[in-house]
Amino acid sequence: MIVMKKRTGFDTMSPYLYPVYICMHPRDGFLELKANKKGSSLVVTIIIGLWLLVEMFHRTSTGYDMNAFTAEDSSLLRTSVITVMIFFMVAISNWCFCTLLDGKGKLKDIYIVICYSLTVLLIGDAVVTFASNFVTTEEVMILTSLQMVCYAYFVFLLIAGLGTVHEYSFAGNLASMVMTIVAAAVILFIGVLLFTMLERMFSFVVSVAEEMMRRLQ
Numbered sequence: 001m002i003v004m005k006k007r008t009g010f011d012t013m014s015p016y017l018y019p020v021y022i023c024m025h026p027r028d029g030f031l032e033l034k035a036n037k038k039g040s041s042l043v044v045t046i047i048i049g050l051w052l053l054v055e056m057f058h059r060t061s062t063g064y065d066m067n068a069f070t071a072e073d074s075s076l077l078r079t080s081v082i083t084v085m086i087f088f089m090v091a092i093s094n095w096c097f098c099t100l101l102d103g104k105g106k107l108k109d110i111y112i113v114i115c116y117s118l119t120v121l122l123i124g125d126a127v128v129t130f131a132s133n134f135v136t137t138e139e140v141m142i143l144t145s146l147q148m149v150c151y152a153y154f155v156f157l158l159i160a161g162l163g164t165v166h167e168y169s170f171a172g173n174l175a176s177m178v179m180t181i182v183a184a185a186v187i188l189f190i191g192v193l194l195f196t197m198l199e200r201m202f203s204f205v206v207s208v209a210e211e212m213m214r215r216l217q
Contacts, residue, residue, distance in 0.1 A: 013038075015038065015040040015042070015043050016043060016046075018033075018038055018040075018116070019043065019047060019115075019116045019119040019187075020045070020119060020155070022116050022117070022161075023119055023120045023123075023153075023157065026156070026157055026160050026161070027160070027164075028102060029116075030113070030160060030161045030164040030165070031164060031167040033109075033112070033113070033116070033161070033164070034109070034163070034164050034165050034167075039108070039109065039112035039116070040112075041108075041112075043045050043115075043116075044111065044112055044115045044116075047115045047116070047118060047119060047122065048083070048087075048115060050084060050122055050160050051083065051118055051121075051122050051185075052079060052080055052124050054122050054125050054129075055079050055083070055125070056079060057126070057129055058125045058126075058128075058129045059079070061129055061133070062128075062132050062133075063132030063133045063134075063135065063140075065098065075103070083200075083206045085188075085191070087111070087114060087115070089184045089187050090114060090180060090184050091107060091110045091114060092107070092187075093179075093180045093181075093183035093184045093187060094110050094162060094176065095107045095110050096100075096179040096183065097176055097179040097180060097183060098162075098176050100165050101168075101172065101175075101176055103165075103166035103167075103176065104165065104166050104167045105162065105165035105166045110162065110165065113133075113158065113161035113162055113164075113165055114158065114161075116161070117154055117157035117158045117161055118154065120150055120153050120154050120157060121150055121151065121154050123150075124146065124147060124149075124150030124151075125147070125150070127145050127146070128146060128150075131143055159173060159174075159177060161176070162176070
């Protein structure tokens with residue numbers, strides 16, 4: 001079990017710079033997040049907003065050699081819904097299982113950890129998108145590798161952060177992450193199934209209404 005102590009030297013740190021500090025010093029950053037309650041709901045909201053902007057920038061402005069997105073993928077509404085769904089699914093799944101496994105983190109703590117860890121992807125995607133417009137075909141592999149490193153580091157930050165807020169050992173944290181992924185996949189399957197059923201019901205109602213209108217004419 002991780003022993004939490006009240007840490008000093010962070011009282012004057014701006015809450016807006018704290019996500020960047022976590023990316024540079026994960027252990028100290030997440031310990032401080034747990035011990036001194038440095039997480040900010042306002043900062044989380046800003047990160048989510050910036051992430052959506054960067055994602056739209058990434059989908060519409062990535063260089064031709066790296067851009068695999070279609071016009072449908074560039075929809076702001078679609079991107080926003082998918083982002084919010086994924087964040088909430090992961091947060092709720094982790095909270096449900098960790099509650100059963102005596103995890104100490106609250107749902108708010110989990111959500112803050114996810115969003116603060118997202119900072120590295122936010123910065124990485126912005127840099128890759130901008131640079132992709134100035135590289136040759138041979139240099140695309142460099143940016144692709146940088147993007148993969150950012151995603152790997154995001155996973156590392158996420159695992160480290162959730163393990164800290166729940167006060168888990170490495171094995172316990174790994175088990176909780178596996179169960180979180182399974183639960184999120186189940187929730188996603190049920191969500192897609194429900195959405196498909198509602199879509200078909202709506203199409204059926206529209207078809208019946210159109211048929212009735214034709215008969216009344």
